[in-house]
Amino acid sequence: MTELLIKNGFVFDPINGISGEKMDIAIKNGKIVQRIHERRGKTIDATGLTVMPGGVDIHTHIAGAEVNTGRMLRPEDHIKDVVRKTSMTRSGVGHSIPSTFVTGYRYSKMGYTTIMNPSMPPLEAKHTHEELNDTPMLDKASYPLLGDWWFVLEYLQKGNLEECAKYVAWMMGTSKGYAIKIVNPGGLEAWGFGKNVHSIDDPIPNYCLTPRDIIRGLVKVNKMLNLPHTIHLHTNNLGLPGNYVTTLETMKALEDLSTDGKPVAHITHIQFSSFKGDGWGTMCSAAEDISNYMNNHTHMTLDMGQVIFTDTTTMTADGPFEYTLYELSGHKWVNSDVETETSGGIIPFHYKKKNVVNATQWSIGLEIALMIKDPWKIFLTTDHPNGGPFFAYPKIIAWLTSKKARMATLHNCHKKAQKRSLLPTLDRELSLYELAIMTRAGQAKALGLKDKGHLGVGADADIAIYNINPETQDIARKYKPARRAFSNAAYTVKDGRIVVKDGEVVQHADGRTMWLDVKTAEPVQVDDDMRRRFKEYWTVEFDNYPVMDHYVKVSDPITIKADV
């Protein structure tokens, strides 16, 4: 029985409406409780420190076949950032594609406790879970890529949503997944034949369907199954100039599906989907269009996909987009996972301040985050490692909370990008309360994680304590000490145990793997047709396909009752 009392800190807990009040937080058996016997447990004196729920990351590529192919592609990336073992931690490498252990340690040092791995081809689910098992310090989950899964496409084509929903429910348990991930709907199926789709109404090769049908169909399926998260969507035409039109069309296509104004879809790394212009020469920001739309609608949530100026590795299931990047840069690349239910590509990329397009991308991410008034609608991510490695989050925090910080960076950017940027006109500086929404509370709410992202009684005791005194410190004017504080949490508490102290890992924690056990009215029967198709088209025997229960080291199934 472990008891812990966090005394006298400035608590920011947006879900419970607490903004910087001096409070004590009591913890017993890994959960937050009303009170404990002060003498029995340990005490953390948090006087003058900021206390927040543990960070939640809704979208970060940290495990799976694609990530691992990226690791193999980039030995030169690892040699820059070698991490030696300590008495407590294991050795590894960092930078853009860190090894699993370093991923866990670095997230924990920033006060993060829950992360979501957003792209798992079901055929590579076992590999993904093997890596998640080896990612310590964090609770984690994975989204299976279902937007271009043949069974989904076929049942949508037949208009049989109920059967489609049953297969998706079966797949959540089979791949031990958490949410429906859709990447470039229709485009990945087309990519198998060397093609792509270019709007949400383009026909998909070999099917009488359009991307619009897939997105709308899966939103309905998501509702029928009562999944905690909405669909998680990577839009068509991502990363191409002028693509904001497609993004807005996608958003509009889902307006009528929302009831009570609740979100029905999460568009991820919105920065990459908000380009205006006819070509790379005229490419500029569509932040105004996107944020105006978002300010007037409630049926979507977004995350930033912020760009960091660094050498990184881009990886996405959007194979055709990665091929476009290869054609632009001529850099080495990998066309991966085309043999699975999706596709994928990996290519190194160096975002430079003196490159107009890169600097504009940097600006777009921040513009959208600042221009959307409600922080519950947009979350902080870099789409790690696509926009930059996750351990650069404190930099983004500085840019969002301090105009001085972002102007200092903008000042070094390409002159043309400076001219195109809307940042000089934006005076908004996020408060710690708003920041807590964008980095934990909002993300937990969007994911439907009831015990995460807040500090109310009954919540998981995942807590981050930062060396920031909101009474005496002005983080907008002096952003550097705050940036340091967010890089090195004073304490990170995971399930009621202190795992990080003063930015150093002091205790190992395994962390759980969350997955959905979707209960349908009758158990889903895998019929002979599916077995036969597996024999004909898949590379593994059907019985070797599912991720068995014993495969997940610390399993945390979440039972969902579906309406089918």
Next chain:
Amino acid sequence: MITLTVLKQLTFPVIAESITPNVFQGKTVEEIAALPLWEGNKQKKLGDIFKVEQTLEETPTITINGNAAEVRRVGSDMKQGEIVVNGNIGMHLGEKMAGGKITVNGNAGQWAGSEMRDGLIEIHGNASDYLGSPYRGSDKGMRGGKIVVDGSVGSDSACYMKGGVIKIRGDSGPFLGFRMKDGAIHVEKNCASRAGANMSGGKIIISGVLEEPMPTFSIDSIKPKVKLDDTEIVQGPFYVFIGDLGDGSTSGKLFVSKANNPHLKDYEKFL
């Protein structure tokens, strides 16, 4: 001058980025002996591996005596001064070097002069593979400076080269100048296959035998001589091949001695 003498037969690699004039500058013998380095997976002090002595001469700045074939990363990030190695030296000699001079009176390990920007490296013995090439996976090739090797070099030398000069007095292994963009290489003796593969600029001069140029190179002309750098002109005549056409480039040039390669005479009919 600081003299470092290897104290024992080394079995494990010693990673010694600290052995450069930049780091030694202004330090006493005791301070130098206390500098950190790694032997295998153990952190040690420089004084544990080397005997450190100081003499009054100004040059060279650092002398290394004994068999240092396991000592790696000597002179990395070096900006000025001079290092003399009397014996063999390990991998990554003069990595990212930006100035000064390194002389090796023996053989050098792999990746000598890797990602070099300026300065001079003279190797009086042989150099191993990856001479002047970047680390695996990287495209940050040599950008400037000069490397002279009296003996032979291994495979994959001068990959991704973007500037500077490499002079090899002996033979070269295969894949010399792979993906080279600029700069000049001179091989005085023979060169193994696939020289200049995927090159898109720069020149490779082969005074000895080249069994055959890559099929993606095409003959352009015969030249009597070619300029290596401002100080040296190499006498020919040479067959001039351009490529690598497989990469859509005609800016890479392969100069192959006419006298030593009579088997390439057939190419003359395409002129």
